[in-house]
Amino acid sequence: MDGRRITADPRPCNVRRVVVKKRQRGGGGDGFVNSVKKIQKREICSKKGRAFRLCDVQERFRNIWLQEEYDTHDPKGHSSTVLPFLKKRSKIIEIVAAHGTVFALAQSGVCAAFSRETNKRICFLNISPDEVIRSLFYNKNNDSLITVSVYAADSFSSLKCRTTKIEYIKRGQPDAGFPLFESESLKWPGFVEFDDVNGKVLTFSAQDSIYKVFDLKNYIMLYSIPDKNVQEIKISPGIMLLIFNKSSGHVPLKILSIEDGTVLKSFNHLLHRNKKVEFIEQFNEKLLVKQENENLQILDVRNSELIEVNKTEFMTPSAFIFLYDNQLFLTFRNRTVAVWNFRGQLVTSFEDHLLWHPDCNTNIIHITSGQDLIISYCKSDSDDPLTDENAGSINISNILTGKCLAKVKATNHLPTDDCSCSNNARCKCNSRRQISTSVTEALEDITALFFDEERNEIYTGNKFGLIHVWSN
Numbered sequence: 001m002d003g004r005r006i007t008a009d010p011r012p013c014n015v016r017r018v019v020v021k022k023r024q025r026g027g028g029g030d031g032f033v034n035s036v037k038k039i040q041k042r043e044i045c046s047k048k049g050r051a052f053r054l055c056d057v058q059e060r061f062r063n064i065w066l067q068e069e070y071d072t073h074d075p076k077g078h079s080s081t082v083l084p085f086l087k088k089r090s091k092i093i094e095i096v097a098a099h100g101t102v103f104a105l106a107q108s109g110v111c112a113a114f115s116r117e118t119n120k121r122i123c124f125l126n127i128s129p130d131e132v133i134r135s136l137f138y139n140k141n142n143d144s145l146i147t148v149s150v151y152a153a154d155s156f157s158s159l160k161c162r163t164t165k166i167e168y169i170k171r172g173q174p175d176a177g178f179p180l181f182e183s184e185s186l187k188w189p190g191f192v193e194f195d196d197v198n199g200k201v202l203t204f205s206a207q208d209s210i211y212k213v214f215d216l217k218n219y220i221m222l223y224s225i226p227d228k229n230v231q232e233i234k235i236s237p238g239i240m241l242l243i244f245n246k247s248s249g250h251v252p253l254k255i256l257s258i259e260d261g262t263v264l265k266s267f268n269h270l271l272h273r274n275k276k277v278e279f280i281e282q283f284n285e286k287l288l289v290k291q292e293n294e295n296l297q298i299l300d301v302r303n304s305e306l307i308e309v310n311k312t313e314f315m316t317p318s319a320f321i322f323l324y325d326n327q328l329f330l331t332f333r334n335r336t337v338a339v340w341n342f343r344g345q346l347v348t349s350f351e352d353h354l355l356w357h358p359d360c361n362t363n364i365i366h367i368t369s370g371q372d373l374i375i376s377y378c379k380s381d382s383d384d385p386l387t388d389e390n391a392g393s394i395n396i397s398n399i400l401t402g403k404c405l406a407k408v409k410a411t412n413h414l415p416t417d418d419c420s421c422s423n424n425a426r427c428k429c430n431s432r433r434q435i436s437t438s439v440t441e442a443l444e445d446i447t448a449l450f451f452d453e454e455r456n457e458i459y460t461g462n463k464f465g466l467i468h469v470w471s472n
Contacts (some may be wrong), residue, residue: 005193005202005226006135006148006159057373060456061396061406061472066439068469072104072112072461078104078105081151082129087109092461094363095450096136096145099166099197103145104133104448104467109133111147112167114467116455126165126462127175134155137194141217145169146180148192163219180219184212195235197324202233202240213261234282237324239264249273251280253287255301265301278316286342290316298344316430318360323371325400328372330367330399332360337374339399352404354379356392356446366451367399374399375458377446380409393410393442393459394470398420408458410440442468 073089092106097103100116101123109132111125125145130152137146150156161405164177179198185207186192193202194216198374201214211233212227223241225233234241235258244252250268257264269289271277276292287299317331328347331338335355339348356377357364364377378395393409448461458470 005191007188007191012105037227054073054311057396057398057405061408063456063472064408064470065472066437066468067471068118069437070102070104070112070121070467071112072106072110072465072467074110074124076264082126086126086132089465091463092448092465092467095448095459095467096138097450097452097457097459098138098140098143098145099170100455101166101170102450102467102469103136104459104461105133105136106465109149111136113174115170116457116469119425122170123172123174125169126176134159139163139194139201139216140196143167144177146194157187159190159192161397174270181214193235197237200235200258202235203357204233212256222259225256232280234280236282236284236322239282239284241280241287242278246271246277251277253264253280255282267301269299273301281320283342284324285324290314296344298342310427313346314340314344319362321355321362321365321367321401323367325371326399330397332362332365334358335360335375335379339402346399348398348402350374350402350404352407353395353397353402354380360422361447363447364449366449369453372399373397373405375449377453377460380443391440392444392446393443394446394449394460408443410438410443417468437466437468442466 062452072092075087086108089105089107090110093107095102101113101122102116104112104114107112109126111133112124114120115122125147127281128151131149132150132151133147133200135148139146144165146161146163149160149162152162156229161180162177164174168174168176180205181192184203184206186203187206190206192206195202196216199216201216201219203212203356205212205215209226209228211230213222214220215222227242229244230242232244234243236349238258240256240258242254242256250270252268253266254263255265256262269287272291272294275294278290278292279288281288285300285302287301287420289297289299289372293311294313296312296314298307298309299305315333317333319332321330323329326328328339328341335358337350337353337355338346341347351377353366353374356379367377369375370374373396375394377392380391380393393407396406397406398406442460442462445463446460447463450459452459456471458467460470
């Protein structure tokens, strides 16, 4: 998931927006990679290929088991002078993994790194006693982790960014990194947004009302946008949409090249007077506009073709996920997920994917790089008599069909006939080592989820600051 925007304000956004781009795998041998892709495409296009792919997905997740447990909490704190609230146990809000290293960020602002090789905590990423980390971003362009933090020294009012090579963190040297964007004043309502799709960083300095675009590879500033009338900026592959302050009956818009800031198109979009604008989103040449109690409008900015979706069919979601490879987008509303195309048609409704959290928190949702699977923390089967009402399940569903392909739940891990465990919920006959938490307990109160495709492992974090590793 890409397109992470971090603001200095602790209040949540009304509508969250996440964009997903198919991740490119490293290494040479492009001919080999292309050949593999052709074979995969040929397989998928046949009934036999589709059946094989379905079986392959089900097999990948069939025997996933609770393998390890990590704890981000250190009652003594990572420093003798650490802030008191950093010593308190806190829920996990974000998980990132790269090269066998798992990074877990707690709501308190403590961030810890764990090794999948040793299954031990490597270090804390808070290098200052008063540092509160707000968000993480893995920069695949230079194999580093960017942390966005606030500090007690300035009353937690300004965002500070730092980049650290993964190799340094694996050596237990989190202080070997260096600060980014030091010239920018990122106080509220300032922000920093990392755009992995285009390889760019967007910052907004509220002090001088200037937006700046940086290269994500080397952090060099590319250009600035000094317009004080810009209300919002939306980023899509290759372009940026500038949304200006609403005028009487319309909203001025500009489309810029993400590479150099060149204005590609300027136009006005008509609005219903005295109606609140719930969202304006840009997806390539498609503009999505929704006003309160009005139909969804999908405008093609190239030819001004307008499609309207009835307000009873499309209600304002609490979050979007845009799938650029598939030319689709996901909406989240009232624990449900739906897939739409840009003709305003509902593509998929999921048969068994009722999200656990009512606020549709995207931190417990993962989209695979192929944009074919969605992995989420969901409600368990209500009609299963063995289901613990406090424990959810990790559901793996096909995005295009809505079918649930696999599910990690407590009832999957009941003891076998030859099991000697006294407590079914704590059966560990198939686990590699004894851990203190049962499968049922690990499936309770999950607050963050991440899927490592290279290792085929799911990492979940809960409200107690614990990380659980699910692997086969």
